[in-house]
Amino acid sequence: MPHASIRRKACATFDRFGLAMVALLTLTSAAVAAETWDDKLFNPKPADGDVVLPLPCGGAMTFRKLSVPGDSLYSDYPVTIGTQDEAHGFAEGARTAYVAGSFSDGKTQRYLLMAKYEVSEAQYEAVMADGACPAKPGMAKRLPKAALSWIDAVNFSDRYSQWLRKNAAAKLPKEEGEIGYVRLPTEVEWEFAARGGIKMSPAEFNERLFPMPEGMARYVWYAGTQSANGKPQLTGLLQPNPLGLHDILGNVDEIVLEPFRLSRLDRLHGQVGAFVVRGGNYLTGEQDIRAAYRQEVPFYDGDAPRRAKTTGLRVVVAAPVLTSAERLRSAQAAWSKLGAVSAADNKPAAKAADDPLEELALLAKSAADPSTKTRLLNLQTTLRADIAARDEQRDRAAKASLRLGAFLGRKLADDSRAVDTLAKLYKSRVDSGSADDPRTKSFKEQLDREQAVMDGNLRYYADSLIRTAEDYGTEVLKRQKEILLVELQGMGLGELKPYVDRNFAHVTGYQKDKRVARNQWLADWNKIQ
Incomplete structure (x- = not known):
């Protein structure tokens, strides 16, 4: 019996030691496996x-x-x-x-x-x-x-x-x-x-x-x-x-x-x-x-x-699209506005009676024949989709107009500085008594050419600006300006932001006062470094 008791105690001790070693080895293995990667x-x-x-x-x-x-x-x-x-x-x-x-x-x-x-x-x-x-x-x-x-x-x-x-x-x-x-x-x-x-x-x-x-x-x-x-x-x-x-x-x-x-x-x-x-x-x-x-x-x-x-x-x-109940309500409200008939940009608001979507909705509501009602509702949906597509095309065109204006503005800034430099060189030679010198005449010919190019670009810029101001509302232009800035930043053209901002200011300024201020616009471009 004493021998059996000793054996039981020894086995128990070994079991506790073995379990402890297994646990230690398991923890050590897990620690090694979870070591941070290079x-x-x-x-x-x-x-x-x-x-x-x-x-x-x-x-x-x-x-x-x-x-x-x-x-x-x-x-x-x-x-x-x-x-x-x-x-x-x-x-x-x-x-x-x-x-x-x-x-x-x-x-x-x-x-x-x-x-x-x-x-x-x-x-x-x-x-x-x-x-x-x-x-x-x-x-x-x-x-x-x-x-x-x-x-x-x-x-x-x-x-x-x-x-x-x-x-x-x-x-x-x-x-x-x-x-x-x-x-x-x-x-x-x-x-x-x-x-x-x-x-x-x-x-x-x-x-x-x-x-x-x-x-x-x-x-x-x-x-x-x-x-x-x-x-x-x-x-x-x-x-x-x-x-x-x-x-x-x-x-x-x-x-x-x-x-x-x-x-x-x-x-x-x-x-x-x-x-x-x-x-x-x-x-x-x-x-x-x-x-x-x-x-x-x-x-x-x-x-x-x-x-x-x-x-x-x-x-x-x-992430999910509808992240919350509030987002769901926002989606429902925004969807109902997609393709809605709104007043043309810069025009007085349309009367409710002039809204063909509203008229179709009323006709569908009063239609007794189920098939007629379905056809009217389908027509309303098709019309909304067409209007939404038109609005998307308008937005893209507005963004393209703002981009063109910014690039034209940068060209005018370069033209203006070139003309100013040539004008100063020509004047200095005339003031020094070299007006009849062939080199001075060459400066004058180059100055006249650059001036003509700049004048042509300024006319084109003014025409484009006025067309943009008359074709698109301020809110449309404001939204498309922000999207354009994101695109330009993505393309590594973030330095164009001052030109986009200045062109936008010229367009919205014209929308307010209808004043064609070519000389002021040119002076504004010349200020951008």
Whole structure:
């Protein structure tokens, strides 16, 4: 019995010691697994404006702002996506689409966050780990995660969203108190970003590729020994696009949110297919790399999900549209005003009886026949849509007029300074008694030419200014001025702000007093340094 008692005590002591050691080893293992990653694993090319969000297991993911002009709930930004290339038109036909941001960024801009790099193997494994973190990753894990199905990509986004909202909610952007979440980008968001967003002028945006001054091989991994050489490459080795996004073209295809549909000239066809990948990959030929690149991939390969070795993903952080009851009420109120008949700019307000929408509503209300009532309501909706489209065209034209005025103003400022300089040189030579000197005569001829050019530009500026003032109301111009300033800032042309402001002041001044003040306008331009 004494021996049995001793054995029981020894076993109990060993069990307690063993359990303690297991607990210690578990804690030690977890601590090692959760060790903070080296920055090069998640942001090998740091840049101003980077937004870093944490990942499980000590990791992180870097994002960039995808900014879009917008100052209200129904503000969206028109862009042309796709291509005019006949060979790819069936899938990539050019069409007008609209993009808007999820989060407010001041009064005139909205944004969402887009991952700066394709999701890496290390990031994917950290998010998808079920409680037990993998060992701290090495640089080889910076390869883009590939061989993914659409469901894999959605599951990754969901798990990362849930982890962030539980563990790092304060770091997520918010819209009216509603925190953001991770999802796949839409096709329009992806192509808007791939083309360079508002960093590009409209002409640059519609090119096949974003500007690549150092040659494509410095920006894109594509097929061939001069580039990817048949293998995926570590994220972030090449130069970024104008928005600071790396490998948005090439390396691995990137899965987007919505399914494939054929292009039917200016719109998408009604039949919905499988999922879409964008951008091309390391097996795509150099000549086929393009921002419009768009391929359908089957959801399934036999009885299993389709997982191509070239398919990866990039995610965005966005927010719901209707973030609160107040936002819902605002949406309802704003929707009722879309396409509403209003007085023409700078004209007296129309009477209610002159409003065809109101008249159609009254006729529909009094119609006894249900089919007649439905037709009248449909006609009212169609008319509202036409009016809303007209208003959008008016807004774009107003913005273009303000931009033209600003550029003409800058040209006048340059012209005025050149004329002043030549006039002073000519006067100094005349005052010194060299009026008949051939060089003095040459100065006079040059002065006369420059003066004639400036006078012509001033007449054109005055005509454009008056037309702008008469065609558009002050509130329309004010709103479009703010959107124009966002666009110019995005394109790196922020120095034009004084010219936009001065042109706007001239236009609104003319609206008030109807005075054509060419000499004063020219003097104002000459004051801008």
